[in-house]
Amino acid sequence: MTVPAAPHADTRKYLLERVEDAAVVQLYADGFDGLALREKTLIFHLYHAALAGRDIYYDQRYEHNLEMRDVLEEIVTHAGGVDAGALDAIWRYTKLFWINTGPYNNLTARKFVLKLAPEAFAAAAARAAANGARFPLRPGETLPDLLARLHRGFFDPEFDPIVTSKTPGAGRDILQASANNLYQGVTMADLEGFEERYPLNSRLVRRDGQIVEEVYRLGGRYDTYIREIVRHLRAAVPFATAAMAGALEALIRFYETGETADRVAYDIAWVHDRDSPVDTINGFVEVYMDARGVKGAWEALVYYVNPDKTEGIRKLAAEAQWFEDRMPWADEFKKQGVSGISANAIDVVVETGDSGPVTPVGINLPNDQTIRERHGSKSVSLSNANQAYDKSTLPEFRREFAWSEEEARRAEKWSSVASELTTNMHEVIGHGSGRIREHLNGNPQGVLKEQYSALEESRADLVALYFVPDRKIVELGLVDEADHDEIVRAEYEAYARNALVQLRRVREGTQIEEDHMRNRQMIVGWLLANSGAIEVRRREGKTYYVVVDVTAFQRDAGRLLAEVQRIKSEGDYDAARALFETYGVHFDPALRDEVVARVDRLHMPSYTGFVQPRLDAVRDSQGNITEVSISYPLDLAAQMLEYSGRARTTQA
Ligand SMILES: [Zn+2]
Numbered sequence: 001m002t003v004p005a006a007p008h009a010d011t012r013k014y015l016l017e018r019v020e021d022a023a024v025v026q027l028y029a030d031g032f033d034g035l036a037l038r039e040k041t042l043i044f045h046l047y048h049a050a051l052a053g054r055d056i057y058y059d060q061r062y063e064h065n066l067e068m069r070d071v072l073e074e075i076v077t078h079a080g081g082v083d084a085g086a087l088d089a090i091w092r093y094t095k096l097f098w099i100n101t102g103p104y105n106n107l108t109a110r111k112f113v114l115k116l117a118p119e120a121f122a123a124a125a126a127r128a129a130a131n132g133a134r135f136p137l138r139p140g141e142t143l144p145d146l147l148a149r150l151h152r153g154f155f156d157p158e159f160d161p162i163v164t165s166k167t168p169g170a171g172r173d174i175l176q177a178s179a180n181n182l183y184q185g186v187t188m189a190d191l192e193g194f195e196e197r198y199p200l201n202s203r204l205v206r207r208d209g210q211i212v213e214e215v216y217r218l219g220g221r222y223d224t225y226i227r228e229i230v231r232h233l234r235a236a237v238p239f240a241t242a243a244m245a246g247a248l249e250a251l252i253r254f255y256e257t258g259e260t261a262d263r264v265a266y267d268i269a270w271v272h273d274r275d276s277p278v279d280t281i282n283g284f285v286e287v288y289m290d291a292r293g294v295k296g297a298w299e300a301l302v303y304y305v306n307p308d309k310t311e312g313i314r315k316l317a318a319e320a321q322w323f324e325d326r327m328p329w330a331d332e333f334k335k336q337g338v339s340g341i342s343a344n345a346i347d348v349v350v351e352t353g354d355s356g357p358v359t360p361v362g363i364n365l366p367n368d369q370t371i372r373e374r375h376g377s378k379s380v381s382l383s384n385a386n387q388a389y390d391k392s393t394l395p396e397f398r399r400e401f402a403w404s405e406e407e408a409r410r411a412e413k414w415s416s417v418a419s420e421l422t423t424n425m426h427e428v429i430g431h432g433s434g435r436i437r438e439h440l441n442g443n444p445q446g447v448l449k450e451q452y453s454a455l456e457e458s459r460a461d462l463v464a465l466y467f468v469p470d471r472k473i474v475e476l477g478l479v480d481e482a483d484h485d486e487i488v489r490a491e492y493e494a495y496a497r498n499a500l501v502q503l504r505r506v507r508e509g510t511q512i513e514e515d516h517m518r519n520r521q522m523i524v525g526w527l528l529a530n531s532g533a534i535e536v537r538r539r540e541g542k543t544y545y546v547v548v549d550v551t552a553f554q555r556d557a558g559r560l561l562a563e564v565q566r567i568k569s570e571g572d573y574d575a576a577r578a579l580f581e582t583y584g585v586h587f588d589p590a591l592r593d594e595v596v597a598r599v600d601r602l603h604m605p606s607y608t609g610f611v612q613p614r615l616d617a618v619r620d621s622q623g624n625i626t627e628v629s630i631s632y633p634l635d636l637a638a639q640m641l642e643y644s645g646r647a648r649t650t651q652a
Pocket residue numbers: 426431456457460
């Protein structure tokens with residue numbers, strides 16, 4: 001049963017600080033203390049496996065990331081005597097760098113720079129060096145040489161300006177226009193006819209006129225990190241359930257060989273482990289960072305099941321076939337025998353790489369379409385992350401963009417219930433649904449290319465929007481009948497408002513890059529153009545997206561969903577591109593400027609970075625773990641420096 005979050009006595013600190021347009025929020029994992037020692041010990045080893053790979057993602061995201069981070073961390077930990085104004089600017093930039101894993105905003109994909117005179121930065125670095133800082137100098141290099149080499153990375157917004165550029169404009173290559181480190185000197189044209197043996201887990205590099213795959217595996221690229229990950233995974237195995245131990249062994253094997261067959265074996269073992277109370281995601285998983293949508297960004301999450309919240313989600317999963325049969329798309333695209341969807345509400349203990357400090361709120365894996373169709377998928381909703389988001393949201397945030405007092409009240413009362421419900425629907429009956437044509441060989445990504453991720457996110461969102469008003473939701477006990485209409489309206493209003501409010505995240509340019517943002521923009525843009533469900537209204541110079549017809553909203557979301565499913569099932573690239581180019585990518589900069597002015601007046605954050613719990617183990621004289629304690633650092637800088645192996649010596 002999903003119930004509204006009652007006002008209870010949780011007076012703990014959630015919002016820790018604001019850094020420009022980012023919020024820093026503490027994540028809590030309240031159920032950890034109640035776990036058995038065996039499970040805590042398992043989590044402890046997996047937690048270290050998660051931390052061990054953190055720098056892989058830094059390196060994948062930008063080739064200069066690790067050096068830049070070293071420079072920053074050496075300065076802030078040896079800052080005695082550094083000019084206070086300069087140090088302030090360096091701290092601000094360093095915190096944003098940590099939250100975003102480098103100098104690219106995780107939502108807009110655009111670069112942000114250090115707002116400080118380069119001479120002042122050089123003086124701070126020199127001072128830190130005098131205080132004993134050790135900078136990542138190359139042989140024969142001096143500190144000024146190093147700073148000159150990294151100068152454009154820190155200060156020039158036009159140098160490597162976008163981490164992932166899926167639509168760089170006519171005549172420009174998506175790989176060349178993307179600053180990430182998944183390719184070096186390779187263009188899309190170069191890849192025509194190139195047989196990729198390790199599509200998910202390699203970097204493609206042009207070397208002596210040839211394209212070479214640098215494989216992410218033991219003995220390959222990222223060997224030192226992967227060796228540590230594997231060591232901790234091995235330590236975890238004896239504490240896992242039999243099914244989970246099998247999955248961990250398969251994961252270790254994949255890290256050893258890097259072979260696709262071993263990745264498939266791991267995915268299958270992982271998806272078949274449905275009942276373990278603890279689980280982990282660790283590896284090269286999501287493909288959003290790659291403009292081609294092929295290379296996996298490294299991430300790790302460690303979590304345990306939250307049994308209270310899982311009950312509601314399981315009810316949805318058990319009825320997956322019921323929903324599939326009633327999807328508003330053509331019968332030929334409906335799946336038969338939908339069975340494999342497993343869904344849990346979980347509390348995360350740690351998230352690194354692509355999933356931390358900025359976290360997703362729901363995950364459905366594996367991404368391999370063939371495995372999803374044959375073996376199903378596992379879906380998790382991150383309860384404690386959702387809770388922390390909700391607890392740290394300012395009430396003014398909802399009020400500012402609500403057309404009426406009633407809408408603001410509905411948002412206040414129901415937004416957390418509605419968003420948890422639709423997140424679950426998105427993951428459990430959304431991503432898991434639908435059938436694609438045989439000729440796509442289970443790989444619609446291959447033909448839909450850079451449009452795939454946004455299209456798939458739209459599909460899952462639309463499934464949730466289409467079914468949230470269905471009586472079935474009441475029959476399953478997910479909401480009370482008396483509240484249902486109001487919750488549906490609150491959800492539709494929040495969805496429409498979000499298309500406006502999310503523009504605050506794209507402060508430069510007139511294009512949306514991030515796939516989830518494109519998806520939401522597309523859906524609302526399409527409804528505005530093709531349905532009477534939402535109206536644009538203006539009052540006192542402010543724009544509002546107002547839901548005026550709930551029935552039309554559902555009906556037309558269903559119409560759009562049928563088309564989106566057809567595009568996916570048939571691999572209709574041109575239609576996908578046209579849909580997003582028309583409704584999902586471009587926006588009016590004047591409207592964005594208005595939204596930015598409104599949120600800035602209220603000092604609202606655009607996104608959130610989470611401080612993770614910290615685990616410590618007590619060991620007996622033989623080295624066996626006898627207790628694992630959890631604590632909450634309440635301090636981003638302390639945690640980031642700890643993860644990098646640096647002690648913190650100065651105040652933020
Ligand atoms: Zn999704």
